[in-house]
Amino acid sequence: MKPPAIPITDDHIHIDPVNGRGLEAAKDFKRSGGTHIFLVTKPSWSHGVEPSSGEDYREVYEATLRTAELVREIGLVVFPVLGVHPAELTRMADRLGVTGAADVMQAGLDTAAEYVREGRAVALKSGRPHYEVSAEVWEASNGVLAHALALSAELDCAVQLHAESGPCADVVEMAKRAGIPLTRVVKHFATPDTPLMPSFIAKHEAIPTLAREGRAFTMESDYMDELSRPGAVIGPKSVPRFTLRYLQEGLITEEDAWRIHRDTPGRTYGVAIELP
Numbered sequence: 001m002k003p004p005a006i007p008i009t010d011d012h013i014h015i016d017p018v019n020g021r022g023l024e025a026a027k028d029f030k031r032s033g034g035t036h037i038f039l040v041t042k043p044s045w046s047h048g049v050e051p052s053s054g055e056d057y058r059e060v061y062e063a064t065l066r067t068a069e070l071v072r073e074i075g076l077v078v079f080p081v082l083g084v085h086p087a088e089l090t091r092m093a094d095r096l097g098v099t100g101a102a103d104v105m106q107a108g109l110d111t112a113a114e115y116v117r118e119g120r121a122v123a124l125k126s127g128r129p130h131y132e133v134s135a136e137v138w139e140a141s142n143g144v145l146a147h148a149l150a151l152s153a154e155l156d157c158a159v160q161l162h163a164e165s166g167p168c169a170d171v172v173e174m175a176k177r178a179g180i181p182l183t184r185v186v187k188h189f190a191t192p193d194t195p196l197m198p199s200f201i202a203k204h205e206a207i208p209t210l211a212r213e214g215r216a217f218t219m220e221s222d223y224m225d226e227l228s229r230p231g232a233v234i235g236p237k238s239v240p241r242f243t244l245r246y247l248q249e250g251l252i253t254e255e256d257a258w259r260i261h262r263d264t265p266g267r268t269y270g271v272a273i274e275l276p
Helices: 023-031 054-072 087-117 135-155 171-178 207-212 238-248 254-269
Strands: 009-013 036-040 077-083 123-127 158-162 185-188 197-201 218-220
Touching: 009 185, 009 218, 009 254, 023 054, 036 054, 036 254, 054 077, 054 087, 077 087, 077 158, 087 123, 087 135, 123 135, 135 158, 135 171, 207 238, 207 254, 218 238, 218 254, 238 254
Parallel strands: 009 036, 036 077, 077 123, 123 158, 158 185, 185 197, 197 218
Antiparallel strands: none
C-alpha cells in the first residue's frame, strides 16, 4: 500500500554532525516518510561550551542554525528551537554557584530570544530538572523557567519544556502570570495527564486513543544523535514509522494524522506546515 501524502513532523529532535550521525540521521527520517522537524538545541556542553555569560550561548545557537541549513539542503523543512537545558544549572552551579548559574541561563534565554525576534528560530527551550535536586536548585530552576515563559509571551512564540515526568500542573499558574496561553507551552516527552500542550514520544501507547478523542498533540522522537548512545531516546525513523503503522492498522485516520502533523504544530508554533 502506498503511504498517504501527508506531512510528518518530529516535534523534538536533535541532529549533531560532530558527536552523532548528523545528516545520515536526517536522511533516515526523510527516507522513512518524514518531512518537517523542530530542531532543538543540544546542551551547551555538547558543543564544548561552558557558559559564563548569556553571550557564550551564541556559539551553541549558531551551531544549531548551521545544522539546520545542512538539513534543509537534503529537502527537509527545519524549524529551530533555541534555549537552555535545565541540567545546565546543576552542572554550572559548581563553577558559578546556583544563583550565578541561573543568571547565566536567563541571559542565555535572552540571547535565544534575539534569534526568535529575527525570525531565525521559532521557539524557545527551557524547563527544570527531571531528577532529584535541592530546594535551592529547584527554586532557581523555576526562576529560569518563569523567565522563559515571560520571554515567550513577549515574543508571542511557543516554548518547549524539558521537565519531570507527569503533568507539571503548577506550570499552568506560572504561564498565566507570564501571559502565555497553555497552547504554546509544549511539554516535551509528555504524559496524557498534562494540562500543557503535549508532545508525545512516537511509541506512546495512548496516541491512538487520544487521536480518536480529537486531543491536540504532537509527536516526537527526542532522538539525541550521540554516537555514545545510539538510538536514544528512539531513532530518527520513529515518528514516520509509527505514524504510518498507526494509519495502516486503522488506529488513526488520515484526518488525525493531518491534525497531529500539520494543524497542531502549525497553530502551536505559528508556522506553515505544508508538503514540500
